[in-house]
Amino acid sequence: MDIAIRAAGLGKRYGDHHALRGVDLEVRAGTVLGLLGPNGAGKTTTVRLLATLLEPDQGRAEVAGFDVVRQQRQVRRRIGLAGQYAAVDSLLTGRENLELLGRLLHLGRKGARERASELLARFELEDAAGKPAQTYSGGMRRRLDLAAALIGRPDVLFLDEPTTGLDPASRLVLWEMVREQVAQGVTVLLTTQYLEEADFLADRILVIDTGRVIAEGTPDELKRKVGEEWLEVGVATEAALPEAVALLTPVAAAKPEVDRAGRRISVQLADGIGTIAAAAVALERAGLPVTDFALRRPSLDDVFFHLTGRGAQVGRAPEQGGAAQEQPGQDRDEERVPVAAAAGGAGDDQ
Structure with a gap:
């Protein structure tokens, strides 16, 4: 080489x-x-x-x-x-x-x-x-x-x-x-x-x-040094947030983060594909009005912040x-x- x-x-x-x-x-x-x-x-x-x-x-x-x-x-x-x-x-x-x-x-x-x-x-x-x-x-x-x-x-x-x-x-x-x-x-x-x-x-x-x-x-x-993927779920109404959080908590590696104004929940996943599937099934069975369901991998911005302990002056x-x-x-x-x-x-x- x-x-x-x-x-x-x-x-x-x-x-x-x-x-x-x-x-x-x-x-x-x-x-x-x-x-x-x-x-x-x-x-x-x-x-x-x-x-x-x-x-x-x-x-x-x-x-x-x-x-x-x-x-x-x-x-x-x-x-x-x-x-x-x-x-x-x-x-x-x-x-x-x-x-x-x-x-x-x-x-x-x-x-x-x-x-x-x-x-x-x-x-x-x-x-x-x-x-x-x-x-x-x-x-x-x-x-x-x-x-x-x-x-x-x-x-x-x-x-x-x-x-x-x-x-x-x-x-x-x-x-x-x-x-x-x-x-x-x-x-x-x-x-x-x-x-x-x-x-x-x-x-x-x-x-x-x-x-x-x-x-x-x-x-x-x-x-991968930063951690696993994050699942981001959006719901149609603020009233649906508490139930959605309760359904997503069992598949989360840490406490879900909730953006009430944006009606979004971010969940750091404890496992890969199986966790995503379990979350999707739980939300569907509950009949919650989901507007967005997306997987977000850590970005180099996240890596930079994780390694240097400061916001990216680059990027x-x-x-x-x-x-x-x-x-x-x-x-x-x-x-x-x-x-x-x-x-x-x-x-x-x-």
Whole structure:
């Protein structure tokens, strides 16, 4: 089983602040690892260390089989990086951006032109290829940024919050494009502020907080840490609530939760299918006016709250028109990733 990214005991300090405290991770080739955590957890620091933009103070890591400290040039030839902010040149056209990066990566004039045309078509940017990037919408700029990260056909792709600020439709487009890259064998490490994004894309998830790994597993494995499924039952009248609660209590693992205003009862199930069937039969035999009967599994929001003990600072799309305010010292990039680095770090290969 090939491992595309491996890290052991990664640590990074900024003065007295420990950004990372011994992070271990492994990512199998051709899969997606989702890196989740609150602001300041160490997500971006992890990406920057693995992408050779920073050097660790302790521990070691390999990307595509090469050491990120001793073999930086070999690592950079095999990776792509799309940071938190689009790293394309606003004054150049979309085509000019991609062709420039292709030339920097030694594809040659013809090779750069052909690769740029291929990516512009794939990312549905052909109609805007001759326009300056500053005229692009947010979704178009992020697509161009992802195309730039793929110009060198990387084996490993780092995506640091690639869809922040995008509308839902644009996020779905980016998600599908990421999935296509994985289907072609590309390995992806993804940090995200959207829990549903990790649920949709990631084969495995690593949750970090205060620079430490606090949980790891598939989305389903992490959800099972929270507990069993919940049965949510709605009734037509408030008068039916007491009898419904009495009927559902025997199949519950804990005391049912009642929302009188919404005329809903939430029951954490003690067992699986058999419990659901018993609840349905009991309600039907009693002739209660049931308006809703649904099974709700724990979500990644529930996992996040369970693991960190706080409400998810991730998982909600920001209001259109501006991102959430960051506090000093949080784990955010303070400057844009250089264009060459975003395309695979050609700068050291000139």
